[in-house]
Amino acid sequence: MSSNIYEGSVPVSVLKDTDVYRHTIAVLVDNEAGVLARVVGLFSGRGYNIESLTVSVVDEDAQLSRINLVTSGTRQIVEQIKAQLGRLVPVHTIKDLTDEGPSVGRELALVKVDGTGEVRVEALRIGDIFRCNVVDSAPDSFVFEVVGTSEKIDAFIGLMKPLGLVEVSRTGVAAIARGAGGMVDDALPKPKATPKRKKATKKVAKKASPKRKSAAKKAPTSSKKKR
Amino acid sequence: MPRDTIDGRQMLGARIILKALEEQGVEVVFGYPGGAVLPIYDEIFKQNRIRHILVRHEQGAVHAAEGYARSTGKVGVVLVTSGPGATNAVTGLTDALMDSIPVVCLTGQVPTHLIGNDAFQEADTIGITRPCTKHNYLVKDPNDLAKTIHEAFYVARSGRPGPVVVDLPKDVVMEKGAYATAPRGIKRQQHKTYRPAHTPDPASINAVVDLMVNAERPLFYTGGGVINAGPGASKTLTDLVKDTGFPITSTLMGLGAYPASGPKWLGMVGMHGTYESNMAMHGCDVMINIGARFDDRVTGNLKYFSPGSKKIHVDIDQSSINKNVIVDIPVVGDAGVALKAIFKAWKARTTRPKAKAMKAWWADIERWKAKDCLSYTQTGSVIKPQYAIQRLFELTKKRDTFITTEVGQHQMWAAQFCRFDKPNHWLTSGGLGTMGYGLPAAIGAQIGNPKGLVVDVAGEASILMNIQELSTAVQYRLPVKVFIINNQYMGMVRQWQELLHGGRYAESYTDSLPDFVKLAEAYGMTGLRVQDPAKVDDTIKEMMAIDGPVIVDVCVDQKENCYPMIPSGAAHNHMLLGPEDEGEQKITGAGMALV
Numbered sequence: 055m056s057s058n059i060y061e062g063s064v065p066v067s068v069l070k071d072t073d074v075y076r077h078t079i080a081v082l083v084d085n086e087a088g089v090l091a092r093v094v095g096l097f098s099g100r101g102y103n104i105e106s107l108t109v110s111v112v113d114e115d116a117q118l119s120r121i122n123l124v125t126s127g128t129r130q131i132v133e134q135i136k137a138q139l140g141r142l143v144p145v146h147t148i149k150d151l152t153d154e155g156p157s158v159g160r161e162l163a164l165v166k167v168d169g170t171g172e173v174r175v176e177a178l179r180i181g182d183i184f185r186c187n188v189v190d191s192a193p194d195s196f197v198f199e200v201v202g203t204s205e206k207i208d209a210f211i212g213l214m215k216p217l218g219l220v221e222v223s224r225t226g227v228a229a230i231a232r233g234a235g236g237m238v239d240d241a242l243p244k245p246k247a248t249p250k251r252k253k254a255t256k257k258v259a260k261k262a263s264p265k266r267k268s269a270a271k272k273a274p275t276s277s278k279k280k281r
Numbered sequence: 282m283p284r285d286t287i288d289g290r291q292m293l294g295a296r297i298i299l300k301a302l303e304e305q306g307v308e309v310v311f312g313y314p315g316g317a318v319l320p321i322y323d324e325i326f327k328q329n330r331i332r333h334i335l336v337r338h339e340q341g342a343v344h345a346a347e348g349y350a351r352s353t354g355k356v357g358v359v360l361v362t363s364g365p366g367a368t369n370a371v372t373g374l375t376d377a378l379m380d381s382i383p384v385v386c387l388t389g390q391v392p393t394h395l396i397g398n399d400a401f402q403e404a405d406t407i408g409i410t411r412p413c414t415k416h417n418y419l420v421k422d423p424n425d426l427a428k429t430i431h432e433a434f435y436v437a438r439s440g441r442p443g444p445v446v447v448d449l450p451k452d453v454v455m456e457k458g459a460y461a462t463a464p465r466g467i468k469r470q471q472h473k474t475y476r477p478a479h480t481p482d483p484a485s486i487n488a489v490v491d492l493m494v495n496a497e498r499p500l501f502y503t504g505g506g507v508i509n510a511g512p513g514a515s516k517t518l519t520d521l522v523k524d525t526g527f528p529i530t531s532t533l534m535g536l537g538a539y540p541a542s543g544p545k546w547l548g549m550v551g552m553h554g555t556y557e558s559n560m561a562m563h564g565c566d567v568m569i570n571i572g573a574r575f576d577d578r579v580t581g582n583l584k585y586f587s588p589g590s591k592k593i594h595v596d597i598d599q600s601s602i603n604k605n606v607i608v609d610i611p612v613v614g615d616a617g618v619a620l621k622a623i624f625k626a627w628k629a630r631t632t633r634p635k636a637k638a639m640k641a642w643w644a645d646i647e648r649w650k651a652k653d654c655l656s657y658t659q660t661g662s663v664i665k666p667q668y669a670i671q672r673l674f675e676l677t678k679k680r681d682t683f684i685t686t687e688v689g690q691h692q693m694w695a696a697q698f699c700r701f702d703k704p705n706h707w708l709t710s711g712g713l714g715t716m717g718y719g720l721p722a723a724i725g726a727q728i729g730n731p732k733g734l735v736v737d738v739a740g741e742a743s744i745l746m747n748i749q750e751l752s753t754a755v756q757y758r759l760p761v762k763v764f765i766i767n768n769q770y771m772g773m774v775r776q777w778q779e780l781l782h783g784g785r786y787a788e789s790y791t792d793s794l795p796d797f798v799k800l801a802e803a804y805g806m807t808g809l810r811v812q813d814p815a816k817v818d819d820t821i822k823e824m825m826a827i828d829g830p831v832i833v834d835v836c837v838d839q840k841e842n843c844y845p846m847i848p849s850g851a852a853h854n855h856m857l858l859g860p861e862d863e864g865e866q867k868i869t870g871a872g873m874a875l876v
């Protein structure tokens with residue numbers, strides 16, 4: 055599996071139609087029974103792959119949940135996936151965080167390493183380099199909490215393997231677009247932009263403008279749901 | 282307005298259900314009772330606004346609702362019990378999903394406190410039907426009943442239509458709740474999340490017309506989406522074809538949208554489509570797909586599919602676009618609205634395709650037409666199946682005739698030889714290819730069109746899959762005609778075995794078939810049999826003259842194959858036109874794996 059060259063912001067122009075690429079897609083859904091089964095069933099029924107999937111309520115009042123999913127495929131397949139997600143009745147909004155401008159994605163992992171003596175010290179040293187928290191410590195084991203991109207976590211786990219790695223628990227990716235403005239649900243009244251917010255938009259737009267533009271041009275697929 | 286339709290009035294869940302159906306304009310429900318839905322049946326008993334048609338198998342109920350929906354343009358409604366009632370409905374729901382037919386299916390369910398307990402006649406209906414419905418609902422509170430049913434109808438009929446299941450636990454149906462009237466007006470009806478596309482982007486319409494006016498070898502390729510968009514869409518299509526002078530072909534599902542008697546009609550496209558249609562698909566330079574989905578039965582081998590064309594795809598479902606075939610101009614929206622917009626933009630242009638190029642294109646088409654790909658010879662004393670179907674069409678075309686089919690060779694022959702001039706008169710299971718579809722669909726169509734002549738063109742194998750529905754036809758005095766093309770083989774299976782498996786006819790011959798004439802009589806209807814080609818006409822006339830359900834057992838040539846045919850894995854320009862072609866092109870390799 056190829057990893058993204060630019061974290062969360064891919065100049066789509068560099069992609070060929072046949073390139074298999076990893077996309078992080080955020081989906082706002084109604085927080086109702088079975089909605090996750092619909093999404094997962096869609097992926098299994100149509101043979102798309104899911105590399106990671108997280109789901110959680112993000113707005114108690116509006117009863118909205120957000121699903122972050124990481125999948126990979128050619129451009130055609132990823133467009134299919136988004137269109138198929140868009141067909142699901144309880145889906146509000148879909149945003150391809152990989153295609154639509156820069157974004158950040160983070161994962162948390164709990165990594166248990168058993169060992170004593172030399173290896174134990176080495177594990178702790180590496181844990182330090184990765185800015186891990188030690189959330190459990192016993193005479194012959196550590197549980198590290200590591201936060202970062204999936205790649206960083208992969209790397210940390212790889213290094214722990216020879217040092218007594220016994221168990222890994224990962225959350226899957228939570229991702230969000232950089233810059234101002236939120237992924238609002240089309241159906242809900244839009245939050246009014248305060249002057250403060252506007253300023254922020256400008257700032258970010260300036261910083262990220264070259265990347266942003268190219269991505270926006272090549273990927274006209276908006277976050278709006280079209281069916 | 283009657284008092285009890287006012288919001289907030291408390292009434293029994295079952296009563297709410299009936300009320301909501303009434304408000305949705307439902308006239309008929311196809312169903313089968315059982316423990317979990319008894320309270321609903323009790324309410325049905327107490328009223329007479331909604332008619333209940335008792336089928337003999339729940340699969341039949343869904344197909345009947347489909348037949349009703351397709352022939353009337355209304356939503357078909359089904360009511361079945363929990364467990365086996367719901368599982369029996371699954372084939373019908375899948376069929377409706379594949380062919381985009383609006384159906385609302387109410388399923389009984391065990392009481393909420395027993396869900397998950399493996400209770401008697403419990404099935405995870407929501408889980409089972411999730412992949413075979415457009416959407417499904419489990420109602421857990423009687424106060425949600427009315428709202429959910431209204432929403433189910435909205436979802437079933439809007440956007441790309443499809444089946445919707447509403448699962449109704451028995452306790453919810455037996456408790457009291459508040460009724461809610463259906464939201465009125467576009468604004469209030471708007472769904473919280475489900476907002477199907479309707480009006481296409483004007484820029485895309487312009488791009489379509491740009492291609493059209495510069496085309497040299499244009500072709501309309503239309504599908505079920507035009508039928509689903511209503512009779513107005515078919516009318517606009519017909520006008521557009523007339524104005525442009527472009528040739529037109531259609532999928533199995535789209536037959537009747539453009540009249541088959543029209544001068545630009547090339548016949549059906551695809552595996553058993555006409556030579557001229559498939560050659561035109563292969564050779565066109567601008568393909569205008571309206572409401573079809575590049576199904577594998579149409580495209581054949583994608584590698585060789587219409588290599589030289591710019592492709593336009595109008596579809597209401599964004600996910601249909603670029604799914605199988607990458608297109609140049611995607612247009613997302615309702616086929617009728619898009620057709621109107623295209624027609625308007627076309628008329629506003631002064632540029633037209635070059636007359637010389639169009640003339641050459643039509644000359645090509647005439648050359649292909651001259652192959653007369655549907656020809657057959659009726660000689661000797663055995664009835665050719667094509668002859669029987671062609672005579673059926675000729676003798677019934679003056680009436681308001683609805684043709685349903687089962688699945689197999691007879692279905693393809695019916696598609697080839699029944700030349701539909703109107704939409705909504707051709708009901709066949711396209712996407713799923715469900716044997717057993719035709720008879721219940723005919724029943725539904727007859728209920729929706731009491732004056733129409735409804736004929737199920739059947740195979741002797743398929744008809745046995747839902748033969749029990751004859752009893753339904755008799756009970757409700759539905760004068761449906763079952764026209765069995767009896768070759769004693771699962772003909773389509775036999776044909777493939779002949780082409781692909783060295784003529785080893787494994788299990789495709791049906792021994793011990795019933796005597797269909799006696800069977801008809803046993804059900805209390807008329808049975809006719811014809812074996813002599815000279816008597817085909819008289820038998821069909823006799824069938825039409827009988828004011829009641831009839832089975833006609835047409836004993837036909839057992840070895841006839843359905844041509845033309847694009848063998849699996851081949852390109853459109855490699856059609857088999859008849860048995861004489863078979864030897865030349867062996868189907869091998871990857872083609873064998875395709876179905």
Ligand SMILES: Cc1ncc(C[n+]2csc(CCOP(=O)(O)OP(=O)(O)O)c2C)c(N)n1
Nearest residue numbers: 689690691714716740741742743771772773
């Ligand atoms: C429910 C179902 N089972 C199996 C098939 C596979 N199948 C397709 S056509 C066919 C044979 C149909 O035979 P018949 O009804 O006699 O029609 P014929 O082809 O002879 O005209 C079969 C078994 C199917 N389409 N549907």
